[in-house]
Amino acid sequence: MALPHTTTISAMSSCASSPMKDNNNNPLFAAFSVLKYHLSSIISSPPATHDTVHDFLLTPTPKFPLGIPHALGLHISNQPLHHKKNVWWNITLHEALTSQAELIRALAAEVCGLTAIVNKHLPPPGTTLPAPPPAKQPSAQPPPKLPKTKPSTPTPKAQTPVKGPTKPSTPTPSFTSITKSLARPSLILSPTPSSSPPTVVRKTLLEICTYLNDILANLFPGSSLSTARWMKNNNLVLVAGPDTELHHLQKASVALTRAMSHFIATNPTTPIPITTHENVCWSCLLIHNIPTGASSTCGAYSPTECQDTLACNNPAYRALKLTRLPSWVKRPDSYAASSSSSLVVSFEDPTGGILQSLLSHHTLYTFRQAGDLHPWKQKPCASASPTT
Secondary structure, three states, rough: OOOOOOOOEEOOOOOOOOOOOOOOHHHHHHHHHHHHHHHHHHHHHOOOOHHHHHHHOOOOOOOOOOEEEHHHHHEEEEOOOOOOOOOOOOOOOOOOOOHHHHHHHHHHHHHHHHHHHHHHHOOOOOOOOOOOOOOOOOOOOOOOOOOOOOOOOOOOOOOOOOOOOOOOOOOOOOOHHHHHHOOOOOEEEEEOOOOHHHEEEEOHHHHHHHHHHHHHHHOOOOOOOEEEEOOOOEEEEEEEEOOOHHHHHOOHHHHHHHHHHHHHHHHOOOOOOOEEEEEEEEEEEEEEEEEEEOOOOOOOOOOHHHHHHHHOHHHHOOOOEEEEEEEEEOHHHHHHOEEEEEEEEEEOOOOOOOHHHHHHOEEEEEEEEEEEEOOOOOOOOOOOOOOO
């Protein structure tokens, strides 16, 4: 039994069930949209009586001859509906509904819930709503006259000349970018490791360039060396001149090594074996926790043995272009039996990406042991102690 002074909206049992393929084209959806719009307008408008609401809901329209509630399959009892300001009708359609009957039941439940909110604030029967306050009447006094002012003539603004499209300015290249782009090719001459420092005579750079430029001029006219420099390990770096390409140095490498093997030897009749390779950026890798293989009867593993086991067990290491075979960080004859130490490996790495790729794997396997990888850091030379 419905409570007094309430508006009850319920679904009729005679609603036919049919699938809803498109809510936008469904007559039921259209009727409900009209009902929701007008109910929202009535509730948010100035106070309306229950007769106004009821008459509107039952008024036939061209689209709905029997009234909107009948088109929706809803029954509305003739009870007063009280106005409540700021009541929002939040009635939504659910996409999961598959029939009109399910839609009607869902809509009826939502409308009844909103109606219950309005019913909580209904006045007792026969109560009249207060009339709105009267609007203010305009004052009979004439408005004050404003003093007359001469209209000011606007001064014409000076037109700024329109500039044509400007050409984009080209930034001036810096000295560093120019010198970096004009990097000279260079070649490295490396005496064999068996050559100790006393065997190599370090000629001056002027003597070396003068001696080798004569050989280059005979092989490739116009080719020359700009400079040369000695490295700590007795390697000699030859820097090409402005008109000399790398392939000129590579083709002349046999003649250059033959000449230098006699030129820097202590005894010119006993040449020093020299190898050559292109001067490229390289990286150095440190491999920790490697068994040295030292025992009471034999010394530590040789560089060749270390190279063979590293290449056999690590495909990534096998692809490296080594500039130096693996070597121990200490003298091989200083290791005790059953000891472990670290190996250092040098390889070509123009961009530094090869070293980072190896470090990301963390380990290399050698002599049945997983060695930890770290970048090699050159220790600074010990400074001489001050004398007093």
